[in-house]
Amino acid sequence: MTRPKAVLIGPPGSGKSTVGAALAERLGVTLRDTDADTEAAAGKPIGEIFIDDGEEHFRALERAAVQAALAEHEGVLALGGGAILAAETQELLAGHTVVYLQVGLSEAVKRVGLASARPLLVMNPRSQLRKLLEERLPIYERLGTIVVATDGRDPAEIVEEIIKELERS
Numbered sequence: 001m002t003r004p005k006a007v008l009i010g011p012p013g014s015g016k017s018t019v020g021a022a023l024a025e026r027l028g029v030t031l032r033d034t035d036a037d038t039e040a041a042a043g044k045p046i047g048e049i050f051i052d053d054g055e056e057h058f059r060a061l062e063r064a065a066v067q068a069a070l071a072e073h074e075g076v077l078a079l080g081g082g083a084i085l086a087a088e089t090q091e092l093l094a095g096h097t098v099v100y101l102q103v104g105l106s107e108a109v110k111r112v113g114l115a116s117a118r119p120l121l122v123m124n125p126r127s128q129l130r131k132l133l134e135e136r137l138p139i140y141e142r143l144g145t146i147v148v149a150t151d152g153r154d155p156a157e158i159v160e161e162i163i164k165e166l167e168r169s
Ligand SMILES: Nc1ncnc2c1ncn2[C@@H]1O[C@H](COP(=O)(O)OP(=O)(O)OP(=O)(O)O)[C@@H](O)[C@H]1O
Pocket: 010, 011, 012, 013, 014, 015, 016, 017, 018, 019, 035, 080, 081, 082, 111, 112, 114, 115, 118, 150, 153, 154, 155, 158
């Protein structure tokens, strides 16, 4: 059965795309990112999907993107930050190697401030992120089979820890 070597989950700014790219390179495999797949399916950026079609439509496209990627991809798979909210996705992740990238509120705020626009964090990113972390932390914790702290650590260091954990699992 085809399986990703690692599925990365975590809040916005935890580094799923950044660490995912470095991890894939280190393992000699490709990175697939469900945010990119969702944009490709819709033919427009995530921000525009939210504006034109609403979050519910985005989440439906995201569920389909996650389902396809889990079935097809053999490399590293990064999920959108909120993909784990769907019960269907939570069930599909059972049996996969799921790497939860932990990030604290202050560090997440700094990191998303540096990156491209995220529709859920356009207004008052700190309080939006706080709410989002409160809701999601128990879910990330439950789904992660490998948990890696990222605050104050650079992506290369995080990748080495993930590799060690993958070798042990
Ligand atoms: N360990 C790290 N140390 C410092 N900066 C980091 C680290 N990981 C990621 N970053 C930076 O934080 C920003 C967000 O990272 P990234 O886009 O990888 O997060 P993400 O988890 O994919 O977020 P999203 O859920 O919104 O897709 C980027 O500017 C990235 O360079």
